[in-house]
Amino acid sequence: MSVQPSGHLAPPTSPISYDDGERARELLARLDAVLDQRIVGQRGLRTALVTSLLAGGHVLLESVPGLAKTLSAQTLAAGVGGTFHRIQCTPDLMPNDIIGTQIYNYATGEFSTQLGPVHANLVLLDEINRSSAKTQSAMLEAMQEKQTSIGGEVYPLPKPFMVLATQNPIEEEGTYVLPEAQMDRFLMKEVLTYPAPEEEVDILDMMASGAFNTPIQAQPITLEDTIFLQRLVDKVYVDNVIRQYIVALINTTRGGGPRPLPGFAQHVRVGASPRGSIALMRVAQALALQAGRAYVVPDDIKQLRHPVLRHRIVRTYDALANNVPPEALIDAVFAAVPSP
The missing domain is CATH 1.10.8.80 (Magnesium chelatase subunit I, C-Terminal domain)
Structure with missing residues (x-):
């Protein structure tokens, strides 16, 4: 290094150490190669996602629809070999829909726990400002504590764990504004802009050739590699x-x-x-x-x-x-x- x-x-x-520095360089190059295969342009978004992942933080993404937020989240999850869940926020979404709930089994007479979609390595909260304050607070508690409580039992979230929340700035009907105290929980807020004309041509070319649907050729890193990189950041x-x-x-x-x-x-x-x-x-x-x-x-x-x-x-x-x-x-x- x-x-x-x-x-x-x-x-x-x-x-x-020199060996750890070289390993980090090789892992970051592999992760970059995975992102290259799916994401056109959006350098700011890519930097924000990778940097937040390494720093162990969460990202709030603000943009109009159609700027590759979901695609970027899926690609990043594939790049680190992690699980990915997408949660579409709506006004009637309840905390249990996110963190999980207990289900009664009539055959055994016992309760079993069904974990919610927040239990994944990368979670995309689509249009977070469409969910109620109660649901927002449940999600942000999971982000801060890295655990959920269901029926009095604590369930740790997987490691690494990262949330990408999106919000649409042009629609206000049926939305709940995120309070400043909750916004502060996000490591970064990235505002996405439209791609350049030449980048948009590349997007059309890739769509026409089916490149977005082909398997990723680059070798992804593992979750253990990601945790190794996060520990190096601490050093x-x-x-x-x-x-x-x-x-x-x-x-x-x-x-x-x-x-x-x-x-x-x-x-x-x-x-x-x-x-x-x-x-x-x-x-x-x-x-x-x-x-x-x-x-x-x-x-x-x-x-x-x-x-x-x-x-x-x-x-x-x-x-x-x-x-x-x-x-x-x-x-x-x-x-x-x-x-x-």
């Missing part, structure tokens, strides 16, 4: 200077920091919580591993700043009325705080 250039940011000895070195940089950024979103932004309170009602600090660090560690480094550099903090922070900043009514995008506020924070 590389431990040079960035001087004071790199540890004297690598926390990741990636984060210098104290980088940690102070993260804290300074997060404090600036709250109106403080080393260089407070004048008039920032007019646009931001609530800044990012300490969970935002943790998310920035975890995502940076995962990005460093993907780049073949055993330590974090400032560019790792900056690369996915929008997906990590856009759902953690609560804008004021004035900012919403004037259509001030959260990305612009995040960029202002990063411009104000000097990089190490």
